[in-house]
Amino acid sequence: MAHSLGGLGKRGPGPRVRFDLMPYLFILPAVVIYVVFNLGPVLASFFFSFFKWDLLAPTTEFAGFDHYDFILNDDRFWGALSHNFIFLGLAVVIPVSIGLLLAVFIYEIRRGRVFFRAALFLPAIFSGVVIAYVWKWIYHPFAGVLNPALELVGLGAFTQSWLGDHKIALYSTFIAYTWASFGYSMVIFLAGLQDISTDIFDAARVDGANFRQKLFRITIPCLYDVFTFVITLRIFTAMGVFGVIYILTGGGPFYSSDVIDIYVFRMIGNFEMGWATAAATVNAIIVVCLSTGFIKWREWRSWSS
Amino acid sequence: MEFVGDNMQRRLRGAPFYAVLAAATAITLVPIIWVFASALKSNKEIRENALALPQEWRFQNYIDAWFGASFDQYFFNSIFITVASVAIVLFLSSLAAYSFAKMRFRGNQLFFFVFLIGMAFPLSAKLGPLLSLMYKLNLANSRLGLILVYVAGSLPFAILMLRAFFQGFPQELEDSAALDGCSRFQFYLRILLPLSKPSLMALGIFVFMGTWNEFFQALLLINEDSKRTLPLGLTAFQDEYFTDFALSFAGINITAVPVIIVYIMFQRNLIEGITVGSVK
Numbered sequence: 001m002a003h004s005l006g007g008l009g010k011r012g013p014g015p016r017v018r019f020d021l022m023p024y025l026f027i028l029p030a031v032v033i034y035v036v037f038n039l040g041p042v043l044a045s046f047f048f049s050f051f052k053w054d055l056l057a058p059t060t061e062f063a064g065f066d067h068y069d070f071i072l073n074d075d076r077f078w079g080a081l082s083h084n085f086i087f088l089g090l091a092v093v094i095p096v097s098i099g100l101l102l103a104v105f106i107y108e109i110r111r112g113r114v115f116f117r118a119a120l121f122l123p124a125i126f127s128g129v130v131i132a133y134v135w136k137w138i139y140h141p142f143a144g145v146l147n148p149a150l151e152l153v154g155l156g157a158f159t160q161s162w163l164g165d166h167k168i169a170l171y172s173t174f175i176a177y178t179w180a181s182f183g184y185s186m187v188i189f190l191a192g193l194q195d196i197s198t199d200i201f202d203a204a205r206v207d208g209a210n211f212r213q214k215l216f217r218i219t220i221p222c223l224y225d226v227f228t229f230v231i232t233l234r235i236f237t238a239m240g241v242f243g244v245i246y247i248l249t250g251g252g253p254f255y256s257s258d259v260i261d262i263y264v265f266r267m268i269g270n271f272e273m274g275w276a277t278a279a280a281t282v283n284a285i286i287v288v289c290l291s292t293g294f295i296k297w298r299e300w301r302s303w304s305s
Numbered sequence: 306m307e308f309v310g311d312n313m314q315r316r317l318r319g320a321p322f323y324a325v326l327a328a329a330t331a332i333t334l335v336p337i338i339w340v341f342a343s344a345l346k347s348n349k350e351i352r353e354n355a356l357a358l359p360q361e362w363r364f365q366n367y368i369d370a371w372f373g374a375s376f377d378q379y380f381f382n383s384i385f386i387t388v389a390s391v392a393i394v395l396f397l398s399s400l401a402a403y404s405f406a407k408m409r410f411r412g413n414q415l416f417f418f419v420f421l422i423g424m425a426f427p428l429s430a431k432l433g434p435l436l437s438l439m440y441k442l443n444l445a446n447s448r449l450g451l452i453l454v455y456v457a458g459s460l461p462f463a464i465l466m467l468r469a470f471f472q473g474f475p476q477e478l479e480d481s482a483a484l485d486g487c488s489r490f491q492f493y494l495r496i497l498l499p500l501s502k503p504s505l506m507a508l509g510i511f512v513f514m515g516t517w518n519e520f521f522q523a524l525l526l527i528n529e530d531s532k533r534t535l536p537l538g539l540t541a542f543q544d545e546y547f548t549d550f551a552l553s554f555a556g557i558n559i560t561a562v563p564v565i566i567v568y569i570m571f572q573r574n575l576i577e578g579i580t581v582g583s584v585k
Contacts, residue, residue: 022404024410029401030464031401031419033397037454037456039419043432116330122565130518133553134336142352163489240428243536244519261428265521265525280427280431
């Protein structure tokens with residue numbers, strides 16, 4: 001195959017530009033699997049969100065913006081989306097700050113760095129399913145450990161139905177998410193810290209800089225690009241949170257912890273593929289705009305300062 | 306003398322850091338230890354005192370969970386799907402990354418960009434048509450189908466990472482291999498892959514963890530019990546045994562233990578796989 005095509009190129013007039021098939025053969029299997037099972041369905045989801053569906057199969061009957069009209073007038077869609085945004089707002093602050101501080105602390109100590117990094121990252125290795133069940137038991141009304149533990153330390157007033165109260169269910173799931181995700185930010189910050197020249201910290205010490213000054217004047221500015229990466233990662237995980245909430249609350253009670261991915265999954269389960277693809281498309285547009293917008297803004301800021 | 310004093314001072318200065326790190330470690334480890342301890346208790350013990358340690362170690366819960374539910378089947382499915390996915394991802398992504406990093410051809414940039422945009426979309430953006438497609442291809446409810454979906458999902462990151470790594474290889478290496486009559490595929494197989502072992506390890510462990518833990522797509526595509534992976538099986542198990550506390554804890558642990566073992570063995574590789582994309 002390669003030879004025959006190579007010969008074909010040679011026969012033509014003009015300079016001998018040999019068509020080289022090898023590079024294409026090397027990428028071909030990856031391209032095929034990726035396009036069929038990943039990018040193709042994404043594009044199909046955009047495209048067919050404008051068509052009527054017959055159960056699981058898209059039809060050729062044009063639906064225009066009907067599906068969008070439905071979801072954009074659906075309170076549950078906006079409820080789910082707002083919960084994603086609450087999640088995002090908390091996620092870019094809380095796990096990121098915890099991760100940064102713990103990374104700095106690990107960087108500052110001499111002995112036990114490997115142990116603390118390994119132990120603090122441990123929850124991040126588990127499936128969302130395992131994390132959710134661990135927390136489901138922690139929160140469990142009578143076999144759980146959180147309420148008795150609060151009573152034990154004299155905080156009995158704070159005991160409550162962590163997953164059953166519609167005012168706090170979303171935040172209870174966020175605690176489980178944080179427990180399992182600050183480790184990610186931490187190891188990335190730690191890798192970034194190890195890339196900063198030690199000279200600059202030595203100079204700061206000679207000048208008598210205290211911990212806070214070092215953190216805000218040196219560490220955080222030096223980790224500018226790492227911050228961009230860590231926060232972009234949070235945008236993806238917070239806007240795409242599914243397993244932890246699906247298992248802890250299923251989006252309830254009364255949709256109070258519903259998020260977009262559960263909304264989409266529920267629509268697919270009801271064979272409402274038009275609504276599902278429309279909601280997924282809106283969500284995808286938001287995620288792409290947020291993440292690229294954020295990265296561009298960070299680049300522009302670092303360039304203009 | 307002064308050296309000793311300096312050392313003392315430094316140690317004292319580190320104390321608050323150790324205190325905070327120890328407290329944080331307690332928060333990460335105590336829930337995990339508690340789940341392991343609870344799996345050894347009887348239901349009565351759990352109900353009467355959730356915080357107490359087990360009075361005697363009852364491994365019966367594990368035996369009941371393993372044989373009573375289909376954990377042996379889930380376990381096999383997870384191993385099979387994960388190992389196959391990792392192997393295919395490593396092979397296809399290294400081939401493609403070699404092409405992208407070292408070969409000149411029309412569309413190099415374009416095809417690479419096509420892979421990159423796959424990482425920009427959230428998972429839910431493909432689910433509807435993916436489900437239709439899998440039913441149409443008879444790949445729904447199939448381990449092969451899940452493998453293909455996982456491979457397709459991991460390829461963009463894998464290619465991005467390996468391409469960057471391969472670009473660091475000196476061109477002379479390839480030129481001299483070519484002079485010795487080494488074809489490009491031979492170069493890939495005999496020289497490039499062996500020299501990339503650390504990167505392939507880091508990538509492989511990273512993909513292993515992601516695939517082993519995946520839940521959303523498995524939930525969508527699999528509904529036959531015999532095809533379920535561990536995370537999926539665990540949800541079915543929990544729904545069934547939610548009133549049997551001890552058994553539920555044992556089920557969580559059976560799902561968690563393999564990841565813990567892999568983590569202990571390959572901690573460095575995993576963290577390298579995570580951080581390699583971030584710094585630079």
